[in-house]
Structure formats: structure tokens, C-alpha cells
Amino acid sequence: MLSPELLHGLRNLSLAARQVAEGFLNGAHASRRHGAGMEFSQYRPYQPGDDLRRLDWRLAARSDRYYLRESEIDTSLTVHLLLDASASMNHRDDNGLTKLDYARLLLASLAYLATQQGDAVGLTILSPTGLRHLPPRADARQLPRLYHALETVEAAGSFPDHATLAPLTARRQRALTVCVSDLYESEAEISTLLTRLRATSGDVLLLHLLSHNELTFSYQGAVTFRDLESGQTLQIDADQQRPAYQQQLQQWLRDTAQTARRQGFDYHQLSTAEPLDGAIREFLRKRKNS
Template identity: 85%
Template sequence: MLTPEHLHGLRNLSLAARQAAEGFLSGAHASRRHGAGMEFSQYRPYQPGDDLRRLDWRLAARSDRYYLRESEVDTSLTVHLLLDASASMNHRDDNGLTKLEYARLLLAALAYIATQQGDAVGLTILHPAGLQHLPPRADTRQLPRLYHALETAEAAGRFPATETLAPLTARRQRALMVCVSDLYEDGNEINSLLSRLRATSGDVLLLHLMARNELQFSYQGAVTFKDLETGQTLQIDADQQRAAYQQQLQLWLRETAQAARRQGFDYHLVDASQPLDGGVREFLRKRNLTP
């Protein structure tokens, strides 16, 4: 698998997304359903209420029975990508990448895959100054729009207030919502947004992004931490605090995953030091495209 450092080093989001995604696409299959498409699949007996235009009259004349011609058509979805662009996403991992840089790569790869499958793809960047929103489209110019929005996205401030987020849940639209966030929040604002999206859109895939140095607490000796969103600082001895930190972290991760699943979200923890395969595989599974 290509490392996130390699993909970021390409300095070309379009190329990075394609390289990250094509290995998965080679093992994926198109999700299909029976319907009134162009490619013939099978016959099935007529049932009251069926469309008479799909009856095979020649077969009926020969067998004195009524059958409908069924075909297979590719299913397509509306995929709506959400990027948490609050300041905590500027946290830098030991590999040199920030969470935001990793999130760019991951969402670009998901956008590429969805577009290859014929899905309408949209993007909303969640920023305290306002939402940057690209409505879902399935045309050939959508990917460059998405890449440009991701490349120019900057993380700042705190997670948007409820009134800023209101347009996201103003109307019902069946879609697969894919949110990439580190779930750093003051209260319950991220969870509240996802709950509303679950009610208005139906499906929510939450990709919980954390840096390796957060997961392993790889710091040593005296360390000064600065909260990227509040500016507050904290001085600790990392070696003395490591065990307590790990205990609290595992408890929080366990409770976060359980709460997300209780509310009907598909939850997956993403280690930002690892290749993109975990997040991509969860998307493919949700998209019913896993081999």
C-alpha cells in the first residue's frame, strides 16, 4: 500500500487519489439490482400491478403464460463527503502530516471511487466561518471541483455552531454521508450534527481520524501541549502520564464507538499514520462494492 507520506509528497491530489483508489477498484464489483434497464438478465412471472410494457408477448403466445423481462442495471448513490476543518485538524503526526492533509487524501480517494461508480458526489467543508458546499453532481467536471476545494481547505477555529450547520439538514435527501473528523468538540456538536444527518439522509459513515502520536502517546519527558482551538497550554511529564493517558484514551474510544453505533452510524477508527486502505475499505463495504 502507498503510504500517506508518499501520496502527500506527490503534490498532486488528483494523481494521489487515483493511485490510492485504483488498487481497491480492481477488486471491487459493481453493485447491481434487477430492474427495467438495458441488459437482459432473466424472466419472472407476471404479478398484478407490474408494468405491462415489460411483458414478453412472444413468450406468452408460445407458452400461454405471462412473463416479464428483467434486466440488471448498475445502482448509483448520492455520496456526500463532510470534512471537519476545525483547528484541531492541524495536529501534526510523527510522519509529518497533519490530520487535515491526511483527510484531504482520504476524501479525494473516496470521491474518485464514487465517481468511477457513477455516483453523484458532493462535498461540504465544515468551517466555523461558514460552510463551503459543493452540491452532489455526477458530471465529469465535479472531481476537479472537489479536488480544488480540498486542496485549498484550511483548518481554523472551533467546530461550527448549530446555526451555521442548519443548511445541511434543512431538507431530506437520501444519501450516504461520509464524515471525516477527529471528533474534537466542546460539547456534543459533532454527534448532534451526525444524528440529524442520520434522520434526514439515512446512512452515515463516520471515519474517526486520529494521529499515531495521539494513539500511542509517543512523547517523552517534559512536554508542553497547546490546545489548537482554545490556545490553552498544559505542561506534563509524558513518561509519568502515559499509562493514565492510555487508559483514558481506550475508555473514550470504546465509549465513542459504542455511542456511534447505538445511534445507527457506521463507525471506523482511522490511524493517520497508516495507508488509506482502512477508510477506503469501509466506504467500499458501505457502498456494497467489497470483493
Template identity: 90%
Template structure:
């Protein structure tokens, strides 16, 4: 499995997404039905009224019987990718990656997987300056658009307010929404957005990204912490505060997961030190149920 730092080191989002996703493509096609699609499934006897273009003439010549080639057709859907680009996503892990770096790799890989499934894919980058929105499309030029938007995204400020987010929920459109965020919020604004999106669009996959040094609190001695969104600072002894920090963190993570699942979101915690495999596996699993 390729580590996030190796993928990031490629310095090519398109290549990194393809390399990360290629191991999931074999056998990953889900939610299929028989029809006149691209992949061969089985033969069935010809019946009057069937499309003659689907007859296997070579088999007919050998067996003197007429069979149609049944195919398998993927049921496609719309995938809406959301990136939290608030300033807290600039937090850097011990492996050198920020949460934003990890989110870029993850969303690029999911976009690649979705296109391979024949889905329409869109992307919205959420920042206080406004929404950078790419409407869902299934054409061949969509992936380069998404890669460019992700590669040039910058994290700044706080999570956008409800007025800025309003266009996202203005229209009802069935979709699988995938949100990548660290879920640092002032007044449940991220959860409020996802709740509205679930009401107007359907399934929500919430990928909660945390840095390993946040989860393990791998700091030592006297440390000064700065809130990336408010600018406030705090000085403390990391070794002394570690037990209390970890207790509070675990309680927050439990409460966060319980609240998200209680609202019907498919919630998963990810570490920036871990490969992207778990997230891609959950995406494909959710895609099966959504399709």
C-alpha cells in the first residue's frame, strides 16, 4: 500500500489518484443489471424481437444455435465531493502532510474511482471567501478540472456561514455526498450543512480527517499551540497534559461519531498517517447501497 507521504511526494495529483485507486478497480463494479452494456456477462437464447446486433454469430456458426451476449451495465449515480478548506486544515502532521494535503489526495482518488464507475462527479471547496463549485459531470475533461481545483485550493479562515452555503441546498438533486473535514466548528455549522444536504440529496459519507499527532498527542515538553482559525495561543507542558487531553479527545470523538450517525451520516475517522485504502473501501461500499 502506498503511504500518503509517498503519494504526496509524486507532486502530481492525477498520477497519485490513479496509483492510489488502481488496486480497488478489479472487481469493484457494483450494483449491476443485465442489459446491452460494455462488459460481457453471459449468453441467453435468442427470442423473437431481440436486437439482432447482439447475436453472437461465431457461436451460431459453430453450434447452429442463436444466442445473445448479455452484458452487465453499471448503475451510475451523481457523486458530490465537499472539501472543508477552513484554516484548521493547515495543521501539519509529523509526516509533513497537512490535513489539506491528505484531503486533496483522498478526494482526487475518490473522483477517479467514481469516474471509473461511470458516475457524474462534482466538487465544492468550502471557504469563507465563497464556494468554488464544479457541477457534477461525467465527461472526460471533468477529472482534470477537479485535480486543478484541488491542487490550487488553499485553507483559510473559518467554515463559511449559512448564507454562503445556501446555494448548495437550493435544489433537490439525488446524489452521494462525500465530505472531508476535520469537523472543527464554532456552532455545528458543518453538521447543519450535511443535515440539509441529506434532506435534499440523500446519502452522506462523512470522512473525519485528523492528524496522527492530534490523535496521539505526540508532543513533549513545553509547547505553544496556536488556533489556526482564531489565532489564539496556549502554552502548556505536553507530557503533563497528555492524559487529560486524550480523555477529552476520545470523548469528543465518541460524541462526534454518535451525533453524525444519529443524523444518518455514514461516519468514518481517518488519520493522515494511514493509507487511503479505508476511505476508498467505504466509498465503494456506500456507492453500492446508494446505487
């Protein structure tokens, strides 16, 4: 898997998403991992009218015959992607990537994967000024729409309030909801939203995104921190505060994971310094079981 900074350096979200998804699937096939969209029960000859996306072009090139891969998991889903676009997602890691940069790459890759599986994919960008919502679709034009929305999103303000979020939970539609967020909230508004979505839509996969410098507290000496959402500042000695910070962070992460799982979410922690394969594997596992 390419590193997140190399993928971001491509400056082409469509190309990066394809590189991530196909690189993962090729690696998974070589290692014989099991999971949705990665292993196939059998091949059968192509017949007119078959979906060309399931055609094994490599096998065709070697044998001059056309075969379709019949997946062990052959059902399509509705996949609803949620992006937290509050200002805290502007936090920048030591590798130069913001959380929003990483989230763009991840969600674009998941959208590409889901589309290749034949799923209807939608996207909702959560910001205080309102929801930017692309309803789930399975047509060929949906991916460019999703890429454009992700490329143009800007993180600002705090997480939207209940009134802004209300349209998301007003309708019942069976879907696999995938939320990417750093889970910085003031009154449990994110977990409240996901609880309601689980009740109205079904399965929820929560991808908790943190930066590497948050996890390791790599700062040194006197540092001034500014809250990206409230603007408040705090001056500390990083070396002196590191032990207490790391202890409190680990406790918060344990509590967050336990709470999410108690509420029925699938929870997975991510770092902006790590390749995207962990999140993709969780998505495919969840898709297989949905």
C-alpha cells in the first residue's frame, strides 16, 4: 500500500482511490485472504448481457477466453458515507496531511470499492452550515460526483446541531453507514447521530481518525495549542505534560471504543500516518456481514 502522503501527492483523487483499492485487492488475492469482493468461488464462461465489471481481463489475456468471476458474496448494498467536516479535521500531522486530507483519500477509496461491488453509494458531508448530501446511486456518474464533493469540501466550525442533522434520520433506508470522524464533540452529538442512524438504517462502521502527533504527543518544549473550533489557546511544557497526556488519551480511547461497541457500532481506530488498508479491510468485513 502507498503511504497516505504519496497518495495525497498525486493530486488526483480518482487515481489515488483506484490505486488504493486495486492495490489492496491484488495484495489480498495474493495472500488468499477471505472477504467480500476478494475471493471467488468459481469462474464461468462469459455470456452476452453479463456485467463486464466481473470479467477477468488478466485471464482473458492469457487464454484468449472470457470468464466471469462469481463472487462468494454476490449481493449489492446501499453504502452511506459520512464525513465529519468540522474544524478539528484541519489538524495537521507531522507528515503534512490534515485529517481532512486523509479522510478524503479514505472515503474516495471506499466509494470506488463499493461501486466496483455494484453497491449504491451516497455521501453526506457534515458541517455547521448544513448538510451536503448526495443520495445513494449505483450509476456510472456517481463516482465523479462523490470525488468532486470530497475534493471541494472545507472543514470549518463545530459539528452540526441536532436541527441540522434531523433530515438524516427522518427517513428509513436500509444501508451500511460508514462515518469518518475524529470524534471531537461537546455533547455526544456524533454518537447520538450514529445511534439514530443505526435505528433507522442498520449497520454502522465508525472509523475514528487521529493524527500520529496526537497519538504520540511528539511536541517538544514550550508549545501553544489552539482549539481549531473554539479558538481558545493553551500554553504548556510538552515534555512535562507528555506522561499525563498519554495516560488520559489512552483512557479516552478505551472509553470511546467501549461506548461505541456498547451502542452497537463497529469501531476502528485510524492514524493519519498509516496506510489505508486497515480501514478498507474493516469495510469489506462489515460489508460481507451486512
